[in-house]
């Protein structure tokens with residue numbers, strides 16, 4: 509399938525499958541894939557976890573926003589998977605909407621908790637009891653939903669990545685971009 513004329517930006521909560529789906533979608537559309545977290549780690553020469561520990565979340569959000577602007581300014585069209593918080597800070601969601609076809613990979617909170625409960629890498633999830641994780645996901649997803657749901661396409665991202673890609677490419681073809 510031929511790539512479309514716009515970037516495709518995937519948004520959604522941590523654990524919603526943005527990186528896995530993004531990589532496969534880029535292959536299916538014959539486009540380049542950019543994972544924003546990896547992009548930032550390469551640029552900053554340290555892990556996201558280290559950035560949070562050494563410089564704090566506010567610094568990370570600034571770096572994330574600048575990196576997003578850089579990637580969206582690229583004249584080559586890419587499939588971009590964003591970090592779960594990216595659309596919810598600064599003017600990022602407007603920037604995404606102006607410069608891409610955006611896709612919200614929607615996963616319910618019970619499934620998200622199941623996927624995230626043993627995570628050892630994501631800074632926002634560390635040192636939490638099961639009860640705290642439950643409350644964090646409930647509150648944070650509740651706060652973020654208003655940003656995620658502004659995406660041009662919203663799909664329930666459950667089932668195999670292949671099935672999700674099939675549904676997604678159908679939507680993209682219908683969007684006729």
Ligand code: S3P
Pocket residue numbers: 520521522523526545556590591592593594630631632
């Ligand atoms: C974050 C999500 C992470 C990463 C950082 C903060 C968030 O990305 O950007 O740990 O605020 O939800 P993933 O959604 O790829 O895990």
